[in-house]
């Protein structure tokens with residue numbers, strides 16, 4: 001049984017359609033054996049989502065809450081075919097973790113498979129992006145092998161999203177394909193709960209069942225080790241800092 005120690009995709013009340021505070025999320029993490037909790041509220045393009053100031057001010061949160069390490073992040077919205085995100089570079093570069101993905105009503109609505117693939121690849125090539133969320137969403141069909149190829153090159157990870165089984169029907173087959181191809185190509189995946197309520201933090205049951213079925217082990221999953229997560233963030237940070245200097 002694979003044990004995961006970090007939840008890198010979660011939402012607080014700041015997202016507008018999630019129901020717990022940061023402290024409640026940290027308590028939920030602790031309860032479920034999670035040592036690293038990333039707070040990744042939706043980007044400002046999400047209806048009801050937080051203002052940009054929310055992200056700039058995340059620095060006021062402590063490094064740890066009751067022993068749980070807090071990672072300050074965002075789930076940014078891709079809003080066009082160029083893979084552009086709904087937060088400016090200065091804000092994104094100062095966050096610990098940038099997730100990015102497609103959300104209906106947040107700028108980029110489903111287009112053809114070719115267009116979706118191009119938009120996702122553009123987002124992957126953005127050095128500020130760390131993880132692409134729910135790439136298995138059947139509403140936004142993409143060419144999985146092409147996406148994985150670029151992701152491998154850019155050291156951007158694809159996510160297997162535990163909530164997809166509830167909120168994005170038809171995700172299972174695609175996620176299975178992503179997991180299998182990732183394993184073959186020797187690229188790690190990240191598992192996220194996409195928790196919108198504190199009791200869901202660290203609950204990866206369905207995603208874990210799927211990756212195990214695809215033949216993945218702990219070594220194939222980023223968030224199976226605290227050190228692995230911290231190293232990933234640190235490596236990506238170097239790239240972000242270079243980008244800030246250029247600006």
Ligand SMILES: [Zn+2]
Nearest residue numbers: 011015017042
């Ligand atoms: Zn949400």
Ligand SMILES: [Zn+2]
Nearest residue numbers: 009011075194
């Ligand atoms: Zn989410």
